[in-house]
Amino acid sequence: MSFSAWSALLAAVALVIVVLLKPDPLPDSFFDGLTGDVDRGALVFAAAGCASCHTAPDAEPSDAPVLAGGRTFASPFGTFVAPNISSGSRGLGTWSDIDIANAILLGEGPDRTHLYPALPYAAYRNMTRQDAYDLIAYLRTLPSAITPNQPHDVGFPFNIRLGIGVRKTFFNRGEWVLETVQTAEIERGRYLVEVLGHCGECHTPRNFMGGLDRKRWLGGAPNPAGKGQIPNITSGKLGWSKDEIVDFLKSGFTPEFDSAGGQMAEVIAGLSKLPQSDLEAIAAYLKAVPALD
Amino acid sequence: MTPMTKMPLVSAVIGMIATVAIGADHIDPAVGAAIKARQSHMQLFAFNLGTLGGMAQGKIEYDADAAQMAANNLQALASVDCHPYFIVGSSNADASGTRALPAMWEDPDGVMAAFAKLQGATAEMAASAGGGLEGLQAAMGALGGACGSCHQAYRAPAN
Numbered sequence: 001m002s003f004s005a006w007s008a009l010l011a012a013v014a015l016v017i018v019v020l021l022k023p024d025p026l027p028d029s030f031f032d033g034l035t036g037d038v039d040r041g042a043l044v045f046a047a048a049g050c051a052s053c054h055t056a057p058d059a060e061p062s063d064a065p066v067l068a069g070g071r072t073f074a075s076p077f078g079t080f081v082a083p084n085i086s087s088g089s090r091g092l093g094t095w096s097d098i099d100i101a102n103a104i105l106l107g108e109g110p111d112r113t114h115l116y117p118a119l120p121y122a123a124y125r126n127m128t129r130q131d132a133y134d135l136i137a138y139l140r141t142l143p144s145a146i147t148p149n150q151p152h153d154v155g156f157p158f159n160i161r162l163g164i165g166v167r168k169t170f171f172n173r174g175e176w177v178l179e180t181v182q183t184a185e186i187e188r189g190r191y192l193v194e195v196l197g198h199c200g201e202c203h204t205p206r207n208f209m210g211g212l213d214r215k216r217w218l219g220g221a222p223n224p225a226g227k228g229q230i231p232n233i234t235s236g237k238l239g240w241s242k243d244e245i246v247d248f249l250k251s252g253f254t255p256e257f258d259s260a261g262g263q264m265a266e267v268i269a270g271l272s273k274l275p276q277s278d279l280e281a282i283a284a285y286l287k288a289v290p291a292l293d
Numbered sequence: 294m295t296p297m298t299k300m301p302l303v304s305a306v307i308g309m310i311a312t313v314a315i316g317a318d319h320i321d322p323a324v325g326a327a328i329k330a331r332q333s334h335m336q337l338f339a340f341n342l343g344t345l346g347g348m349a350q351g352k353i354e355y356d357a358d359a360a361q362m363a364a365n366n367l368q369a370l371a372s373v374d375c376h377p378y379f380i381v382g383s384s385n386a387d388a389s390g391t392r393a394l395p396a397m398w399e400d401p402d403g404v405m406a407a408f409a410k411l412q413g414a415t416a417e418m419a420a421s422a423g424g425g426l427e428g429l430q431a432a433m434g435a436l437g438g439a440c441g442s443c444h445q446a447y448r449a450p451a452n
Contacts (some may be wrong), residue, residue, distance in 0.1 A: 061438070227385055228392065228450035247350050252437045257342040259437060261444030268441065 025102050025112065034130055036137025044135040046273040047196040048124070052266035053082045056147070061269050067091065068145035073118055075224055077210060078154030080118035088144025100136050107168065114164035116152060117210070122172045123198035131196070171211040178217075178289055185277075189285025192278055193218075197271070202230045202263065219292035223262075236291035245283035246276070320390075324383045328391045331378035334370065341366045342436070345422060349433045361423035364415070367436075371415040375408070385449055392449040400446075407443040414439040 045051070054067040069084040069091075084091040092100055095110055102108040107121035115121065127135075157163060177194055181187040193199045204212045205221040220232030232238065240248070244255045252260040252268040260268050271279065344363035347353035382388065384395040397404050414435040421428035 223450050226394075226449060227452075229452050230450055251346065251349075251433065252441045253342065253346050257339040257346055259440035259444055261441065261448045262450050263445070265441035265445035269438075 024106075025108060026098055026106065028098055030101060031097055031129065031133050034133045036133045038134070038137050038141055040131075041134035041136070041138025043274060044127075044131045044196065045138050046270040047192055047278070048127075048135065049197065049267055049270050050085075050135075050139075051270060052263065053118075054085050056145075064141075064143055066143045066145050067139075068147040069149060070147060073224070075118070075210070077158045078152060080116055080152045080154070081150045082118075083149045084145055084147050085139065086145040086147075087140050087142050088146060090146055090148060091144065092139060093144065097133070097136050100139070101132050104132060104135070107164070107172070114161045114168070116154070116161075116164065117167065117171075118152075120198040120201050122168075122212075123195055123201065125172055125174045126176075126191070126195045167209055167211065170209065177214050178285070182288070183284070185281045185284045186288045188278065189281035189283070189288070192274075192282050193285050197267075197282070199233070203233050216292060218286070218289055225262075232292060233286055234289055234292045235287055236293050238286070242280065242283040242287060245286060246279045249274075249279045249282060250276075320388055321382065324380065324388050325390075327378050327380045327383050328388065328393075331375065331393075332391075334373065334375070334378065337370055338367065338440075341370070342440075345418065345429060345433065345436075348426065349430045355426040355429070357423045357425075360429055361419075364419040364422035364429075368412075368415040368419040371408075371412045392451065394447050394449055397447045404443075404447065407439070407446070410442065411436075411439040 050067070051061075051065040053071055053073070054069055055062075055065050055071070056068045057071050059066065059068075067085045069082045071082045073080045073082070087093055095103075099110040102110070103115060103119070104121060104124050105127060106125070107115045107117060107119060109115055176190060177200070178186075178190050181190055200212050200218060202224075203218045203221060204214070205216050205219065207213050218233050220237065221230045223230055238245075240255060248254055248260070249268065249271045251272070252265060254260075259265070271282075341363040344353065344359060345367075348355045348360055379393070379397060381398065383391060384393050384398060385391050386395045414432070418429070418432040418436055421432045
């Protein structure tokens, strides 16, 4: 083959890769036939833990949180800064419902760029259409903030967003970790833990590409923010009864009356708003996942 | 080198190894004592919270006198000046056996604000614990929030 033929082939391959890795957005009809319910959306918001990342670093817990962004999250790939997702024009004010859904479910920005997986869209991918629409309806009722977005501090090669597309093809396949569920309660728990709660993002160790090691699901992981270990919450290590797990998620107190700390304190602030049946479902799911040492 | 001239060198090497070995595990006794004291203080919180939390969760039968006693203890514990426990050089960056983050020393105003929140929550508990289970349960939320918000900002996860 001549040089020009090689070049043409190379260009064609590159084009195919770029096209393959370009995100495929949701259809405009995605929410057709649905009505967003603000009250239900508030519960989705609480379960999904949005406030624990998107409120300002010094924000107090609130029933109408200001999602101004600005918190930083250290990782081996760089430091991510949570964006403003308030209802104002610096936040989601100019985004359509489909724009927001593309971001939450597919990790895709309105300009069809890949978003960094600090936003746990690999988990949110299996969010029901109704939950997503309720959540969006609720987000639009929250206060606006004028805080400008700050750039992430991510070095080469992770600053090439197309690379996120490669990662997505490996890790965003929407498969359940616990494939078979015995009861409706465990099924609900699976949805709350694997999807909305995105518990695995902290409690499961990661591989070299930053994807979750599903063989060590919820088996504990190094603390990305420094010293210490995010605990193993499978029954191989967590010896709490179902009731004790529910009490912890509701009150933040362990059976020994130590209190939840770190990010978990914020998670509890959200989860404690959920109905008792949901907390019981989470506990039932945790009892059902494979026990790891 | 003769054996005699070797000796100082050997002792110097042994001395260096010993220093490194001790240094790795060495902890200033004052720091160790402060860490032990503050952890004991936290243990007393947990013990009294156990009484109130057990009642709130329905695991212990509500007893107004016992609840009031535990709530008074919490309020007393929250009135202790903890500065001597948190001496400089006793964060988890400087010493082992502690989860106290350096942020505590970098943000004294934040710590004092969190501590004031705890004092408010224990006062509220002391005012309501003896008056019935419902009041106790209502006061438990703020108390849990006060514990959590301080541990969120200033304590590392366990190992």
